[in-house]
Amino acid sequence: MERFPITADGASRMQDELRNLKAVDRPAIIKAIAAAREHGDLSENAEYHAAREQQSFIEGRIMELEDKTSRMDIIDVKALKGKQVKFGATVTVADEDTDEKSTFQIVGEYEADPGNGRISVTSPIARALIGKSAGDSTEVNTPRGQKDYEIIKVGYK
Numbered sequence: 291m292e293r294f295p296i297t298a299d300g301a302s303r304m305q306d307e308l309r310n311l312k313a314v315d316r317p318a319i320i321k322a323i324a325a326a327r328e329h330g331d332l333s334e335n336a337e338y339h340a341a342r343e344q345q346s347f348i349e350g351r352i353m354e355l356e357d358k359t360s361r362m363d364i365i366d367v368k369a370l371k372g373k374q375v376k377f378g379a380t381v382t383v384a385d386e387d388t389d390e391k392s393t394f395q396i397v398g399e400y401e402a403d404p405g406n407g408r409i410s411v412t413s414p415i416a417r418a419l420i421g422k423s424a425g426d427s428t429e430v431n432t433p434r435g436q437k438d439y440e441i442i443k444v445g446y447k
Contacts, residue, residue, distance in 0.1 A: 293363045295377055295411065300401030301364045308355040311348055319345045358400060367395075370446040375419045377411050380445045383419070386427065386438040393443075396420075415439070 326338035367378035382393040394407045402410035418430040
């Protein structure tokens with residue numbers, strides 16, 4: 291079993307989802323299946339088949355989250371310090387071509403959410419930034435070609 295890094299916040303979100311699936315979604319789908327069974331012939335009962343499909347999804351997600359929560363290596367980002375970019379850092383970079391600034395946190399692959407400013411430690415930009423400090427420049431190979439970024443700020447919060 292290979293462990294993986296995750297922030298305390300990401301671990302909390304994952305554990306909350308698991309609790310919700312077990313305490314709310316699982317009992318609700320069991321009731322929906324029981325209600326659908328009461329409608330008679332199961333071979334032509336679309337409600338029953340949809341509920342069973344939903345149950346399968348929920349049980350699969352529960353198994354996946356139980357596996358992940360047993361293997362996570364929780365890192366308290368608030369306890370980290372330093373000027374170099376590492377796991378958990380919140381980094382502000384500027385595109386050297388457009389001067390457009392972006393801020394994101396480098397997190398574990400299972401908690402990455404680029405739309406909310408959390409990028410995976412395994413992403414090309416995170417790999418290019420790890421070990422660098424504010425003022426450094428780096429090249430990143432992206433799907434749209436090579437980009438040059440300057441690190442403006444590195445923090446841990």
